[in-house]
Amino acid sequence: GAVVSQHPSRVICKSGTSVKIECRSLDFQATTMFWYRQFPKQSLMLMATSNEGSKATYEQGVEKDKFLINHASLTLSTLTVTSAHPEDSSFYICSARATGFAGPYNEQFFGPGTRLTVL
């Protein structure tokens, strides 16, 4: 149980285009999902917290108009990188915290990540 998927796993796009990344909890409901970004040889950095049915909470320095987050259901959150530029190239990872899951407090289950390359 507690499987989180991401789609796509890898995407290459041209500068100026928008890219949507999906994060799904496959066998549990997640009222809260998190989006992280990881640059090469660096650790994960929290970008935003996505709550089902409400606006996302963004970390300081993350542009909410550039990284659009939608958490429309208890099993799906999407991150859209708008007008992507080469500096947005990174590894984007989502995680989900289960609702009512019999696990440790705040255990987050991570998706496999999406490698974004902007040319």
Next chain:
Amino acid sequence: EDKVVQSPLSLVVHEGDTVTLNCSYEVTNFRSLLWYKQEKKAPTFLFMLTSSGIEKKSGRLSSILDKKELFSILNITATQTGDSAIYLCAVNYSGGGADGLTFGKGTHLIIQP
């Protein structure tokens, strides 16, 4: 200023050795500290620690938290090549990203045959 500091940043040992990875943190309203193992893709969960002095153990891995001194260690005994990975320490605290995790830079562990 980094809130979660891991050391060493990289470590190379031989198979069979025992390693100790360190994680110190400086946050207020601490809730929990988590250890993850990251290989090629997303991190996989190892341990979550909330109380001081209680060792968590899973096979050859163990971890303990000292809330007074604000640090945790992750021990791996009888290391194997499959233990090679980046080990990430993360802290959850009130005010820290609305329940998101704040990660350290990780320790890149390499186990040589």
